[in-house]
Amino acid sequence: MRRKRGGALAAIAMAGVLAMAGCAKDSGGDGNQAAGEGGGGEPGSCVTNEAPAAPEGNGEEQTTEHGDIDASDHKIGLAFDVGGRGDASFNDAAAAGVDRAVEDFGAEKGSESPAAGSESEAAKEQRLRQMAEQGNNPIIAVGFAYAEAVGKVAPQYPDTEFALVDDNSVDEKNVTPLVFAEEEGSFLAGVAAAYKTSECQVGFVGGVQTPLIQKFQAGFEQGVKAAGGDNIEVKSEYLTPAGDISGFNDPAKANVKSKSMISQGSDVLFHAAGASGQGVFEAAAEGDALGIGVDSDQYKQKTLADVKDVIVTSMLKKVDVAVYDYIAAVADGNPDDLPERFDLSVDGVGYSKSNPDIEDITEELEGYKKAIVDGDVEVSETPEG
Structure with a gap:
């Protein structure tokens, strides 16, 4: 192997964010509700903490210029x-x-x-x-x-x-x-879920319970907590245990799990379940809930056109990049020069903006993104508990 990637990130330094963000949002969160209580309000009413300041220009994505590359012999x-x-x-x-x-x-x-x-x-x-x-x-x-x-x-x-x-x-x-850095992109998905829930309860659906997919869960849970403190409850479920990778290709099982979570009060579901995600979105569409996609901008995927309106954003893991x-x-003979890890600082992860329904919280998401890139927030790779 040419290089070892960066090690596990430190445990989340959430105190800094919460210190910056001690006041309730004007949308109605008062910070005194117990987790899962006080639902049925408007989106944003479950948020208790003010977001860090967004950068000027709202964080334009970086693009890599490769010049004249000839890969015709590859x-x-x-x-x-x-x-x-x-x-x-x-x-x-x-x-x-x-x-x-x-x-x-x-x-x-x-x-x-x-x-x-x-x-x-x-x-x-x-x-x-x-x-x-x-x-x-x-x-x-x-x-x-x-x-x-x-x-x-x-x-x-x-x-x-x-x-x-x-x-x-x-x-x-x-x-x-x-x-x-899946946990960093998933943190932003958690922030989005906190702002979009009106029931003060959101859900995570993982495909296979492995350390990799737990990074998505960990970041998501921390992002929800950063924005909503203890006011928002997170329910997390997995489709299959480690060793059984069928959880990445079982939309029917994901649909059943998601319907159960929605019936229990979760109104925003984030999945890290590969092709099983279609079942999550179908359940969200039937249950008047929202979904958050993963890896690709799933709002734009042709195979998901029938349910795209529920996909408020996607956690982008830029495998394509x-x-x-x-x-x-x-082709240029220098694979050693790639980033050691594709994280927020190199736009290796992020969130999609193709659904206009995300526009009202872009400033908040960019604020949290900047806080992570600047080191003011450190996101853990492992879920609590």
Whole structure:
């Protein structure tokens, strides 16, 4: 591995934010309600803490300029996670990065193959070996589930470059990890949920209960607390335990879980569940609730067009940007120059603004984003309890 990514962030330094934000919002939050009580008001009425000041210009996104990159001699292989291209989430983001590199840099689109829900390590290894034998270079393994397979296959093909999304445990010269500060982007999703709930109760739906997905949960819960203190309750549920990755591709189960959470009072649901997220949004649409997407801007996804109006924003995990930048770096011969971690400071994570319903709280979201980038707020990677 070319470089080790940054270690776990420190526990959340929420006291600084709450000290800056001791007053109630004009929208009606008085800071004295118990969690889950006082619902049925207007959006924003559950918020108790004033947001940090937003930067001038409301935080314009950074763009990376690559100059003249020629990747015409590179054939890009994509080993997808479960769900593959078309999941409207994680895999589609990786695919978008490859598609853009093909268009901008002249790279050749190579082999694509999705993982099965319960496949063996041998099957993953076979997929990667087959891609290498077919001349794909680089090969992008999408998801932490490929870590063991990449660790075995990459040394066998030292002239082939591999990228491993969401894992930095493989210590090989030709392996570049692409990891993200999911907890930072999810913190902003939590802030958005706090401002959009009128019931003072929100929910998190995780696909598989792994440390990676718990980073989404942790950030979300902390963002809700930053804006709403103890006035807003967060319910968190997982579809499958660690080791069973079918939770990333089971919309029916996500729908049942989400309907249950909505019936218990949650009116904003944030999911980190891959293709299962469709079930979350369908439940939100039926239950007069709101949804927050993940990874891609799910408001714009064609496969979610029927439920897009409930997707108030999405936590952007910019796998597309990381993959695109990685291909450019490989073509330019300098993959070591990529960020050690794609976080808020490099716009590696963030939130979407395509749904106009988010516009009324953009200033607050940008204020919290600035506070995280400036180090005034540190977001923990692990949930409390």
